[in-house]
Amino acid sequence: MNRRTERTTCLIAGGGPAGMFLGFLLARAGVSVTVIEKHADFLRDFRGDTIHPSTMQNLHELGLLDECLPLMDFRANKLKVNINGQTFDGPDFSDFDTKCPFMGFVPQWDLLNFMAEKAAQYPGFDLRMSTKAVDVIRDGGRVRGLRCESDEETYDIHADLVVACDGRGSTIRQCTDHAVDEVGIPIDALWFQLARPEGDRGHTLGWLKNGNMLITIPRHDHYQIAMVIRKGGFDSIRAMGLEAFRSTVASV
Numbered sequence: 001m002n003r004r005t006e007r008t009t010c011l012i013a014g015g016g017p018a019g020m021f022l023g024f025l026l027a028r029a030g031v032s033v034t035v036i037e038k039h040a041d042f043l044r045d046f047r048g049d050t051i052h053p054s055t056m057q058n059l060h061e062l063g064l065l066d067e068c069l070p071l072m073d074f075r076a077n078k079l080k081v082n083i084n085g086q087t088f089d090g091p092d093f094s095d096f097d098t099k100c101p102f103m104g105f106v107p108q109w110d111l112l113n114f115m116a117e118k119a120a121q122y123p124g125f126d127l128r129m130s131t132k133a134v135d136v137i138r139d140g141g142r143v144r145g146l147r148c149e150s151d152e153e154t155y156d157i158h159a160d161l162v163v164a165c166d167g168r169g170s171t172i173r174q175c176t177d178h179a180v181d182e183v184g185i186p187i188d189a190l191w192f193q194l195a196r197p198e199g200d201r202g203h204t205l206g207w208l209k210n211g212n213m214l215i216t217i218p219r220h221d222h223y224q225i226a227m228v229i230r231k232g233g234f235d236s237i238r239a240m241g242l243e244a245f246r247s248t249v250a251s252v
């Protein structure tokens, strides 16, 4: 079958933080780069929000920090933890020898939209949303490109270099037979939201009580909350019902 074929210098599968930052760096260095992202936008609630001092240092070195800081609606130089009803100072960033000695909170989609806007200022940057890598194209044993699927068509992009930034369930990794090294994490995080009262500036991030643990990430008008649970423990929480779950959350 004759498919339409395009060419670029570097082809990146996946517009998460890895793909978008790499795309930005290459375009800034004058390299033609195409990033393909299977979703139509960056809006996915399951991703975390903390931007660490070292990341802000990177943003500073890239000349992006001043424009990025206003995206952070919450900053904390100390993270408070509440254990059995008593609040303690947790990690303290204030003495870090870095441009921003604090942790910032930005929904990941805001950061990715920001990076997309910045990368688009370079003529060699091409971001294709709603475009999924479905297979690798090989030539003489080397990966030479990707077969791409958009809403309209399936086509090929050939490139000098193909980079797999397509996350945990990487299609490219499967197509290239790379094995996953499972390290066995003993916990899951159960995510939900609660309304955030106005004026909550002295926020406490971690809450521990009776073997339960909550992480409360502040956003404009709500908390994004993770309950840390035993790996695979969600079914038994569901079996106990919503009222029991609510009462555990309230008590912690």
Ligand SMILES: Cc1cc2nc3c(=O)[nH]c(=O)nc-3n(C[C@H](O)[C@H](O)[C@H](O)COP(=O)(O)OP(=O)(O)OC[C@H]3O[C@@H](n4cnc5c(N)ncnc54)[C@H](O)[C@@H]3O)c2cc1C
Binding pocket: 013, 014, 015, 016, 017, 018, 019, 036, 037, 038, 039, 046, 047, 048, 049, 050, 051, 052, 131, 132, 133, 134, 165, 166, 167, 168, 169, 170, 171, 172, 189
């Ligand atoms: C619940 C949760 C909370 C987290 N909290 C934090 C936090 O607070 N702070 C922090 O720094 N990190 C946090 N992380 C980790 C952080 O989200 C990841 O480290 C980061 O997203 C990894 O970036 P990535 O670009 O490698 O992959 P991903 O973010 O997974 O991006 C991969 C991208 O590739 C796209 N894609 C997948 N398959 C294809 C395909 N076939 N073709 C085209 N596109 C494809 C996906 O749609 C996605 O956009 C959290 C992660 C989770 C799951």
